[in-house]
């Protein structure tokens with residue numbers, strides 16, 4: 361696994377790694393409404409030339425009061441436009457503040473990702 365932050369300076373590295381990637385896990389902040397349009401644009405750009413790359417979107421910070429629900433995230437990221445050739449999953453997640461406990465949503469996400477990794481091998 362390679363982990364990349366979303367800051368602008370790191371985005372140029374994303375494309376470099378993409379040809380080697382078997383599965384894309386894209387994490388968005390469900391409570392940061394203002395940045396979702398950019399998150400959408402970047403996701404679409406990233407996968408536009410790879411119609412079969414499986415994508416798992418983690419809609420994180422579901423525990424925050426202002427967080428968009430899963431259907432809102434689906435619409436905000438225009439996931440229905442991402443193509444029906446690929447496996448696409450959208451899961452709501454949150455992590456606890458001190459990281460002491462793994463939420464059940466994160467466990468579900470982890471299991472799904474493990475399964476997909478097995479399938480790509």
Ligand SMILES: Nc1nc2c(ncn2[C@@H]2O[C@H](COP(=O)(O)OP(=O)(O)OP(=O)(O)O)[C@@H](O)[C@H]2O)c(=O)[nH]1
Nearest residue numbers: 365366367389420421422423424453454455456457
């Ligand atoms: N309540 C809550 N806080 C979270 C969750 N995930 C991360 N955080 C907290 O949010 C703060 C910022 O973390 P992130 O948003 O992951 O940081 P980042 O994505 O590297 O930074 P930005 O690109 O600036 O958003 C930290 O204090 C985290 O502990 C979550 O699911 N729920």
